Amino acid sequence: MTTQSTMPIGGLIGYVLVSHGAKNGRSIGTLPGARMQNANLAAWRDVSGFEKLPCAYEYRRKPRSLHDLPILRGLLERAERIGNGLVLVDDLGRLFRNSPNQYREPFLREISPYRRHILGIRQGKRLDELSDGQVIELVLGAGRSEFNIAGVKRQVLDADKRHDSVKIAAQASLIVRKRKAEEKAIMLAEVRDEIVSGGGKATLDSIAKTANERGFRTTRHKLWTASSVKRALDTFDQIEVATASFEEDD
Numbered sequence: 074m075t076t077q078s079t080m081p082i083g084g085l086i087g088y089v090l091v092s093h094g095a096k097n098g099r100s101i102g103t104l105p106g107a108r109m110q111n112a113n114l115a116a117w118r119d120v121s122g123f124e125k126l127p128c129a130y131e132y133r134r135k136p137r138s139l140h141d142l143p144i145l146r147g148l149l150e151r152a153e154r155i156g157n158g159l160v161l162v163d164d165l166g167r168l169f170r171n172s173p174n175q176y177r178e179p180f181l182r183e184i185s186p187y188r189r190h191i192l193g194i195r196q197g198k199r200l201d202e203l204s205d206g207q208v209i210e211l212v213l214g215a216g217r218s219e220f221n222i223a224g225v226k227r228q229v230l231d232a233d234k235r236h237d238s239v240k241i242a243a244q245a246s247l248i249v250r251k252r253k254a255e256e257k258a259i260m261l262a263e264v265r266d267e268i269v270s271g272g273g274k275a276t277l278d279s280i281a282k283t284a285n286e287r288g289f290r291t292t293r294h295k296l297w298t299a300s301s302v303k304r305a306l307d308t309f310d311q312i313e314v315a316t317a318s319f320e321e322d323d
Contacts, residue, residue: 084158087114087128088145092135092171094266101130105266108259113163116252117194126161136168137176139183152190165193165200169212177212253292258309260289261302277302 091106101107107130118126131144139146145160145168152158162168168184168191169177184191188201196203196211203211264283268275277299284297291301 084152084155085123085126085161086148086159087118087126087161088148089114089128089130090136090142090145090162090167091130091132093263093270101132102128104132105259105262109256109263110163110167112252112256112259113194114161117161117163133171135171135173136180137172138180149184149187149190153187158190159192159199160190161192161194163193164195165191165203166195166211174213181208181212254305254308257289257292258305260284261297261305262309264289265306280306 089102089107089110091101091104091110094104094106102111111128114126114128129144129148131142133141136142139149148158148160152160169180172180184200189199191200192198193200196207200208261280261284264287265275265280268279268283273279281297281299281302284302289297291297291305295301
């Protein structure tokens, strides 16, 4: 179990919730289910000008309430106590995505007192800043979908570096393309891990089929094939996602 004892300076901490994959003694932050979240949090950290973003990690397959997520519950309670604490997640929908449908609304009611302390990168807002309709859509329609903030990073780079715009745009484009390729690779690794954890055989064809069924596409917006999956997974084997985290083993 991953734990933390204090809220970081400024009351900001990243939170990564992993809901699939065999741990086999591995650190939660290194599991495939954490890598896309790590990448999103790291990109947000970079464009926001933070040197470090401490992160807490938690593993739970089908959370039904905050009782099932003691790390998140502790972070929210501490954020409330200090007043200005903020828990940063890459996508607010991730909190409800793997919760059984009948538990999602009670789960939301349980989290509601802490709405002002939860910020979603994807939404660009705290939970309390969403309209009632947006919250309902977020909770009831919390399906799986690909998310990255590489586009946001490029906009910030271009805005911050106004001199020599042509050169900088080319550099930013290269960064974006590289990040997108890495994020596609991480996404396919997560699909592969889910197939294996569900008792299936993760062949290149089965990974491509599952990814296509979920609406995932290549960086060129094409359907996945066995060969394109292989190339992406070869890229994944070379990825080292940089994250700033603090973990303590029980």
